[in-house]
Amino acid sequence: MRPAAALGIVRLTARTSALLFAGAQTAPLAGRRGARVSETLYQGFMVAHVLHFAAVTRYAVMTGGHDLFPGGRDLHDVGGWPTVAGIFTGFAGVATIGWVGRPTTTRVSGWTRVAGAAARTFIGTMFTGTFTGQLSRSTWYAVPAAISGAATVLGAVSFQRRPS
Numbered sequence: 311m312r313p314a315a316a317l318g319i320v321r322l323t324a325r326t327s328a329l330l331f332a333g334a335q336t337a338p339l340a341g342r343r344g345a346r347v348s349e350t351l352y353q354g355f356m357v358a359h360v361l362h363f364a365a366v367t368r369y370a371v372m373t374g375g376h377d378l379f380p381g382g383r384d385l386h387d388v389g390g391w392p393t394v395a396g397i398f399t400g401f402a403g404v405a406t407i408g409w410v411g412r413p414t415t416t417r418v419s420g421w422t423r424v425a426g427a428a429a430r431t432f433i434g435t436m437f438t439g440t441f442t443g444q445l446s447r448s449t450w451y452a453v454p455a456a457i458s459g460a461a462t463v464l465g466a467v468s469f470q471r472r473p474s
């Protein structure tokens with residue numbers, strides 16, 4: 311596989327992850343059926359992001375970590391593989407908290423629900439910021455930025471509407 315193809319997979323898995331997450335955030339607004347769909351979408355988001363991490367790792371190995379991070383920064387510029395492992399682990403932890411504390415879970419404490427809502431808002435903000443940061447490359451990034459931003463706000467509204 312050529313690095314350009316690997317980079318395409320990195321981008322595809324990132325965008326797929328973001329869209330699944332946006333769907334998971336907004337689906338509960340459609341009622342009970344939407345809440346069930348939201349759980350499936352969130353699971354899909356988590357799987358897509360695992361695939362994204364695998365694709366990023368493969369791309370980093372293929373390119374020696376060159377231009378791996380925004381702004382043209384190389385892997386060694388940000389601390390090397392320990393930084394990548396920290397990002398992967400941290401994101402997985404936040405995503406798991408978002409899953410455990412989802413509004414449709416009935417056997418968790420109020421604090422767990424608040425932590426889950428905060429985790430999902432954090433993830434949505436990360437997606438929105440990532441896409442917004444790409445606007446200088448293409449104005450088309452406004453579309454996923456707007457979708458992600460709106461989903462983050464609507465997800466918070468959905469959380470507020472769900473009974474404890």
